[in-house]
Amino acid sequence: MAKKGSMPNYETIDDYIANQSKEAQVLLQELRCLIMEAAPDAVEILNYKVPTFTLVPGGKKDQQIMMAAYAKFVGFYPFPSTMAEFSEELKDYKQGKGSVQFPYNKTLPKNLIKRMVQFRRNEILQTK
Numbered sequence: 001m002a003k004k005g006s007m008p009n010y011e012t013i014d015d016y017i018a019n020q021s022k023e024a025q026v027l028l029q030e031l032r033c034l035i036m037e038a039a040p041d042a043v044e045i046l047n048y049k050v051p052t053f054t055l056v057p058g059g060k061k062d063q064q065i066m067m068a069a070y071a072k073f074v075g076f077y078p079f080p081s082t083m084a085e086f087s088e089e090l091k092d093y094k095q096g097k098g099s100v101q102f103p104y105n106k107t108l109p110k111n112l113i114k115r116m117v118q119f120r121r122n123e124i125l126q127t128k
Helices: 013-018 022-038 080-085 110-127
Strands: 043-047 050-054 064-069 073-077 100-103
Touching: 013 022, 013 043, 013 050, 022 050, 022 064, 022 073, 022 110, 043 064, 080 110
Parallel strands: none
Antiparallel strands: 043 050, 050 064, 064 073, 073 100
């Protein structure tokens, strides 16, 4: 069941993760590691009260990717163009225009996530 009321303010990404369910903590930490492996220079911040990764120095909101914990899944927000590029490979997951849901009862598609992060980072660098 989702938590009721307004979302709390967290000080750090570690604080955000520590305040989630145990199953969410596992996937969030794993997703965080995958993002940082794919984009080692990414800067971790909190944006919209959720863990966010700025993929290029001084990146604006549309140059960031996010993740968030929910009752039954972790949401990953890599940007609509990334979702379009990998839509076929993500067909087994519930998707939004710029997001994908990774349920707690499935393992993360590690290689796919890293390729998605690299794709988005390269896309940003090409438009700069």
